[in-house]
Amino acid sequence: MTTEATRDAPAQKPLRADAQRNREKLVEVAARAFAADGVDASLEEIAKRAGVGIGTLYRHFPTREHLVEVVYRREVEGLCHAAEDLAREHPADVALELWMQRFVDYIATKRGLATSLRLLLTTNSTLFSDTSGRVSGAMRSLVEAAAASGKIRADVDSSDVMHALGGIYSAPNTPDWRERSGRLVKLLMDGLRFGATKAG
Amino acid sequence: MTTEATRDAPAQKPLRADAQRNREKLVEVAARAFAADGVDASLEEIAKRAGVGIGTLYRHFPTREHLVEVVYRREVEGLCHAAEDLAREHPADVALELWMQRFVDYIATKRGLATSLRLLLTTNSTLFSDTSGRVSGAMRSLVEAAAASGKIRADVDSSDVMHALGGIYSAPNTPDWRERSGRLVKLLMDGLRFGATKAG
DNA sequence: TAAATAAACGGAGGCGCCTCCGCTTTAGTG
DNA sequence: CACTAAAGCGGAGGCGCCTCCGTTTATTTA
Numbered sequence: 107m108t109t110e111a112t113r114d115a116p117a118q119k120p121l122r123a124d125a126q127r128n129r130e131k132l133v134e135v136a137a138r139a140f141a142a143d144g145v146d147a148s149l150e151e152i153a154k155r156a157g158v159g160i161g162t163l164y165r166h167f168p169t170r171e172h173l174v175e176v177v178y179r180r181e182v183e184g185l186c187h188a189a190e191d192l193a194r195e196h197p198a199d200v201a202l203e204l205w206m207q208r209f210v211d212y213i214a215t216k217r218g219l220a221t222s223l224r225l226l227l228t229t230n231s232t233l234f235s236d237t238s239g240r241v242s243g244a245m246r247s248l249v250e251a252a253a254a255s256g257k258i259r260a261d262v263d264s265s266d267v268m269h270a271l272g273g274i275y276s277a278p279n280t281p282d283w284r285e286r287s288g289r290l291v292k293l294l295m296d297g298l299r300f301g302a303t304k305a306g
Numbered sequence: 307m308t309t310e311a312t313r314d315a316p317a318q319k320p321l322r323a324d325a326q327r328n329r330e331k332l333v334e335v336a337a338r339a340f341a342a343d344g345v346d347a348s349l350e351e352i353a354k355r356a357g358v359g360i361g362t363l364y365r366h367f368p369t370r371e372h373l374v375e376v377v378y379r380r381e382v383e384g385l386c387h388a389a390e391d392l393a394r395e396h397p398a399d400v401a402l403e404l405w406m407q408r409f410v411d412y413i414a415t416k417r418g419l420a421t422s423l424r425l426l427l428t429t430n431s432t433l434f435s436d437t438s439g440r441v442s443g444a445m446r447s448l449v450e451a452a453a454a455s456g457k458i459r460a461d462v463d464s465s466d467v468m469h470a471l472g473g474i475y476s477a478p479n480t481p482d483w484r485e486r487s488g489r490l491v492k493l494l495m496d497g498l499r500f501g502a503t504k505a506g
Numbered sequence: 507t508a509a510a511t512a513a514a515c516g517g518a519g520g521c522g523c524c525t526c527c528g529c530t531t532t533a534g535t536g
Numbered sequence: 537c538a539c540t541a542a543a544g545c546g547g548a549g550g551c552g553c554c555t556c557c558g559t560t561t562a563t564t565t566a
């Protein structure tokens with residue numbers, strides 16, 4: 107990687123300071139809006155809350171999909187960062203568990219975006235491979251670290267864990283979805299801790 | 307199947323005569339509009355051209371997708387009807403060839419609708435299985451009739467022919483797409499006629 | 507620091523979406 | 537035919553999308 111001003115501005119000439127600020131603010135506000143109201147959140151409302159004109163929003167993100175994509179990438183990025191932070195600050199098994207809980211939140215937003223995200227992911231295959239690669243990479247290092255430290259059993263593969271989490275995504279959209287998913291993660295952790303050399 | 311007033315109104319109490327008329331006109335106009343301008347054709351424009359108010363359009367088709375679906379089903383229906391008509395009016399091999407040419411037109415519209423149709427077909431799997439079943443059924447009877455009459459070789463399966471036509475759909479969207487596809491159909495027919503018992 | 511210029515801003519305006527509900531038409535009924 | 541209820545109509549109105557371009561601001565240059 108060469109030097110670059112910031113994520114989201116790869117190989118572009120650096121944005122003017124105000125433009126940079128506005129762009130970041132927009133993404134941040136949009137992330138909240140999409141999470142709260144789904145992808146159909148009003149772009150004019152997003153612009154207003156970010157304190158910019160609608161024109162500014164459109165200059166930065168020529169279509170709604172552009173904005174959704176950037177928000178989604180940011181989400182993934184955050185999830186992966188969290189993996190590193192958690193690994194640094196907690197015992198390996200706890201880190202894994204906390205991360206999986208955060209993963210549940212991530213899936214929750216992803217479901218909010220469901221329809222158009224699905225379209226986006228089939229249309230833009232780069233987006234799909236980029237993000238799924240990064241997420242499963244993050245998970246792999248957490249699982250491997252936990253296994254190496256003896257906090258979870260050593261005979262599991264991270265892809266198995268990923269697969270187990272698949273149930274979260276496909277579970278029906280009931281109101282208690284979040285609690286169910288939380289329990290699923292706990293259950294999964296119990297299974298992973300069972301028979302570990304340094305169970306705790 | 308029980309008695310039903312009309313296609314598109316299965317198991318509903320029959321529409322009032324004016325409603326029926328308006329509905330049909332709307333579908334007809336929409337079909338043209340979608341073919342010409344893609345799925346983003348203005349619904350208000352469609353309503354106007356059909357000589358009804360926008361409210362009427364929305365009463366019959368609560369969302370754009372509903373309308374797209376009905377138009378698409380009608381398209382498929384027309385394609386299948388054409389198979390029967392052509393089979394009645396032409397020698398079996400000619401019928402098959404003409405039908406495949408019409409199939410090209412059908413694919414052309416389908417491409418126009420591409421993005422939202424893809425979404426619709428993954429969302430609404432009934433639509434997918436219904437239509438693909440009907441289309442491949444139509445093709446099968448044409449191929450079998452042509453094979454039975456000795457106008458094309460007997461050792462081909464209709465699914466092979468379908469597969470061969472797949473190239474039409476996946477071909478890049480160049481301006482000369484239609485001609486290319488026409489040539490592909492001719493080429494395919496030559497292959498099918500080669501070694502037929504009653505080649506002509 | 508001031509002037510010059512390129513970059514970015516923002517919101518008015520035009521268009522399409524969709525809902526809502528008072529008005530019109532149809533299909534019965536006597 | 538006249539009347540009525542139910543079915544259907546339609547377009548005004550409110551909102552969101554997106555473009556366009558005159559105005560403002562950051563950066564560079566002197």
